[in-house]
Amino acid sequence: MTTIEQTLPFTDSSGHQISGILAKPPGGTDRLAVLCHGFLSNKNSATNRALTAMLLPQGIATLRFDFFGHGDSEGPFEKLTVGIAVQQTLAALGLAGSRGYRKIGLVGSSFGGLVSILAAGQLETPINISASDARSAEIDIQPQTATISPARHYTLPPPVGQDRPFSRGTRRDASFSPGLTCLALKCPVSDLAAMLRDEFGTTEMRQWQRTNTIPNITGKPGRIPLLFSFYEDCAHHVAYEAPKTMTLPTVIVHGDADECVPVAQSLRLQEFLGGKTSLVVLAGADHHFSQPAHFREMTEHICRWIVDHLN
DSSP states (O other): OOOEEEEOOEEOTTOOEEOEEEEEOTTOOSEEEEEEOOTTOOTTOHHHHHHHHHHGGGTOEEEEEOOTTSTTSSOOGGGOOHHHHHHHHHHHHHHHHHTTOOEEEEEEETHHHHHHHHHHHHHTSOOOOOSSOOOOOOOOOOOOOOOEEOOOOOOOOOOOOOOOOOOTTSOOSTTOOOEEEEEEEESOOSOHHHHHHHHHHHHHHHHHHHHSEEEOTTSOSSEEEOOTHHHHHHTTOOTTTGGGGOOOOEEEEEETTOSSSOHHHHHHHHHHOOSSEEEEEETTOOTTOOSHHHHHHHHHHHHHHHHHHHO
């Protein structure tokens, strides 16, 4: 299948330059998934590329982008905050709506999962759409159906036929409202401040406060510049607070051997989510789903959720 990928730079409401890539199936579509990468990752992560390859044959476009200070987006990384990342996710959703996508799924990995929850929580309250913001269309409140699901292999449906292109003559203005239809979270960090305290310990937290640097959690030598205000900002952005009124259908996929984000965070998050939810705990899977079988199951669960709710 011939796909179309184009670079799509845009800005957030503070004017920061964001590097994005829009991947479209042939024939056009009005369905799209916005993909949010993890901390110290980038828009071309293995998960984002795999999901793009799986969704395009189903007639669903993807928009992947680099957060502030990551990849090709404006930085510097050391000044990153959760608030900036949320602002940029809202900008991506607004951009998608302004380009005619009417059914939109939001996918977040790890740090991107936290950001996606917070952004989706803001969109539960209608706001005007611009190149930097969007509001969700109304969705039906569905009964709570959250379960901890055993891992199982999904067989995806055959690719859809050519989609009806979005009419170029359709008026797009501030009254246009895209439909944020569903949410998919891969090992989301619900309480990043707590995770950082547990990961670093008291001594390392004090060094971070003193030097504005953190250990290189990618395993490489040296330290990474990051202002301690990032941690202070995290304390004001806890995912458990956002979903109290959320009704978006949401799937969470988490490994029970996650060495970075405790699966207990997703168990607790599931309790706060409204609407239709599913929590999939993969036995033996680590944070990066580094085993091929785990990675395949994780991406298939997320892909199926997006396909079911956008199609």
